[in-house]
Amino acid sequence: xxxxxxxxxxxxxxxxxxxxxxxxxxxxxxxxxxxxxxxxxxxxxxxxxxxxxxxxxxxxxxxxxxxxxxxxxxxxxxxxxxxxxxxxxxxxxxxxxxxxxxxxxxxxxxxxxxxx
Amino acid sequence: xxxxxxxxxxxxxxxxxxxxxxxxxxxxxxxxxxxxxxxxxxxxxxxxxxxxxxxxxxxxxxxxxxxxxxxxxxxxxxxxxxxxxxxxxxxxxxxxxxxxxxxxxxxxxxxxxxx
Numbered sequence: 243x244x245x246x247x248x249x250x251x252x253x254x255x256x257x258x259x260x261x262x263x264x265x266x267x268x269x270x271x272x273x274x275x276x277x278x279x280x281x282x283x284x285x286x287x288x289x290x291x292x293x294x295x296x297x298x299x300x301x302x303x304x305x306x307x308x309x310x311x312x313x314x315x316x317x318x319x320x321x322x323x324x325x326x327x328x329x330x331x332x333x334x335x336x337x338x339x340x341x342x343x344x345x346x347x348x349x350x351x352x353x354x355x356x357x358x
Numbered sequence: 359x360x361x362x363x364x365x366x367x368x369x370x371x372x373x374x375x376x377x378x379x380x381x382x383x384x385x386x387x388x389x390x391x392x393x394x395x396x397x398x399x400x401x402x403x404x405x406x407x408x409x410x411x412x413x414x415x416x417x418x419x420x421x422x423x424x425x426x427x428x429x430x431x432x433x434x435x436x437x438x439x440x441x442x443x444x445x446x447x448x449x450x451x452x453x454x455x456x457x458x459x460x461x462x463x464x465x466x467x468x469x470x471x472x473x
Contacts, residue, residue, distance in 0.1 A: 246400075275459045285447065286361070287401070287464040294459060333400050337458035344389060344453060344460045345414055348400030 244269045246336050248349035255324055256357050262320045263352045265334030271295075274338040276310065276317040277346065281331040293317065324356045360384070362465035364450050370471045376438035379468045383431065383452030390427055391451040391462060392435050401449055407433065408456055440472045 245268040255261045267276065274295045279287040291301065293310050301308050305325075309318045321328055331353050335346040363382040371377050383390050388409050393401035404423065406414040409430040418425065422441070427433040437444055447469050451462040 273458075279464075285449075285466040285469075287449070287451075287462075289461050289463070292459060292461065335400070339458050343406075343414065344456050344458055344462070345391075345403045345406060346393075346401070346462065348402070350398070350400050 244271075244336055244338060244347045246334050246347055246349035248332075248334055248352050250352045251350070252353045252355070254355045254357065257326060258323050259356075260320060260322050261324050261354065261356075262318055263332050263334075263354070265317045265319065265349060267315050267317065267334070267336050269336060269338050271338035274336055277335040277337070278308070278317075278319050279333045279335060279348075281333060281351070283330070287333065290319075321354075324354075326356050326358055329354060329356045362450055362452055362463055364448075364465035364468055366468055367466065368469050368471075370473060371440055373442055373472050374439040376436065377440055377470060378434055378436045379448050379450075379470075381433045381435070381450030381465060383433070383450070384463055387452035387454055387463070388430065389453045389456050389460070390433050391453075392425060392433070393449040393451065393464075395447040395449055395467070397446070404435070404448075413456075437470075440470075442472050445470055445472045 247266045276293045278290040305322045307320045331351045334349045390407040392404040395401040407427045447467040449467045451464045453460040453462045
């Protein structure tokens with residue numbers, strides 16, 4: 243079975259602070275993919291990033307960065323210099339070739355509030 | 359380009375009544391998903407279609423839920439009869455492919471309240 247755990251239910255920061263959202267996953271598959279999605283108050287989930295299990299290179303995209311560590315089964319997401327518009331629920335998700343095809347297994351989400 | 363369109367956005371019904379949700383995926387996307395998102399939780403897959411075929415419906419409560427995707431485009435999800443525990447947001451998503459690395463595009467969802 244696959245499982246994604248986001249231990250942080252809610253995080254509140256002040257604008258311009260850096261914030262890291264944690265994600266830990268479990269899977270028996272050797273080939274899998276990890277995702278981060280953002281869900282603003284409007285409701286739709288917006289794709290942010292995808293990583294495959296063979297690519298542990300960390301990535302930076304503007305104010306966003308991701309840290310994938312296979313040894314600890316973690317895929318953490320950092321927002322640098324947070325802004326009020328970053329306020330949303332962030333979901334980490336997993337899909338695996340053998341087990342589930344393109345079905346996403348989501349964590350329970352982290353509500354991020356950025357205060358002015 | 360239009361995204362995934364769902365209707366209605368909100369629905370309030372009494373328990374034991376039927377309800378239906380409609381989804382129009384992004385043009386050209388052959389894979390369509392219905393997810394259910396309970397309050398404070400992540401979405402969970404109910405059913406996945408590849409064109410007109412339901413290829414993953416293992417988590418669809420088939421005693422009261424049904425879905426169809428005629429002509430491999432629009433889809434309808436139905437609940438009959440609805441129960442209080444069905445209150446949730448029902449999200450539709452679509453993607454170009456079926457591989458695990460496929461990016462799924464989500465609609466805004468239908469928020470169902472059963473009273």
